[in-house]
């Protein structure tokens with residue numbers, strides 16, 4: 536089922552549960568926000584109890600964390616509300632403590648939550664991508680800079696931008712009296728959590744503080760309104776484009792087909808090229824910027840790109856993973 | 869970039885995942901029911917939206933608005949109006 540469409544959900548409606556997965560230190564509680572039932576990828580509200588302490592350690596998939604209240608501290612630093620971590624798989628974080636408790640959002644992106652005690656990086660860790668910023672202290676609000684754009688009064692701080700997939704994580708706010716009269720959908724999945732405030736969408740009604748959604752691609756949302764202001768954390772899994780329209784009843788299939796049709800208008804050359812090369816071309820196009828990504832045919836399989844092998848049989852399966860060319864990775868720390 | 873470092877799932881992890889997946893499916897069902905129950909309100913919101921885009925306008929880009937003529941307003945199809953997928 537992958538990640539189901541969870542919208543809306545309010546974490547205030549459910550109690551915290553003890554984290555019992557092996558590896559995690561005692562004194563960690565969580566509320567599951569959404570879960571990929573195939574891979575175990577998860578988004579959670581997490582509470583570290585007073586006096587919580589964990590040793591240095593890493594996780595098997597990338598982990599994002601946003602501190603909402605209280606603080607975490609290492610021997611060197613205190614991580615206060617607004618601190619955002621993006622920790623690549625295998626990168627070891629120092630020992631962390633929560634002397635007075637701490638509430639955070641945690642996201643494990645491609646596999647189940649994991650914690651492995653280690654004061655060294657895993658050999659596959661890419662530490663250069665580790666990101667730690669404080670969104671409340673030293674970042675300015677900007678407009679969304681996406682065209683077409685949201686209405687005035689929706690502001691963002693970009694916390695992470697993946698230049699390959701254009702996935703991004705961002706803090707956003709809607710100012711009091713925000714309103715936007717259109718219906719939107721995207722080619723990406725979109726996820727958000729209300730740190731504070733209530734806002735309204737025409738499909739789902741009011742989403743209050745503690746409100747959350749995980750929305751797969753091509754699902755209508757909006758019109759939008761917000762009376763008193765909202766502060767929220769948002770994430771996408773690839774490029775976000777605002778496909779605005781005003782048909783409240785269009786389906787995700789119709790929305791996707793419309794999006795594909797629009798590419799023909801926006802990028803006719805590219806559309807024709809892909810169509811022309813799409814048949815009997817059993818691999819994805821090459822990107823010279825990423826020459827070491829592995830076998831393009833295996834990538835086609837792993838990304839679920841349908842193709843045939845010249846024998847006229849359509850070939851479409853998801854199970855195989857791309858074979859990576861062995862890359863020399865030194866043990867860094 | 870490596871997305872997942874290969875690792876074995878212990879029995880405990882598998883059991884945890886199974887429990888959480890079951891809860892997730894139950895939550896999804898509940899959301900669908902709650903959203904179905906919201907239908908009468910939603911129909912009213914939709915009617916108001918269709919009215920506003922004809923009078924105040926539809927947000928084409930940022931605060932740029934276009935007043936939608938009545939001839940362009942879509943008609944509600946006969947199929948069930950779903951918002952959760």
Ligand SMILES: [Fe+2]
Pocket residue numbers: 719720721725756
């Ligand atoms: Fe959106």
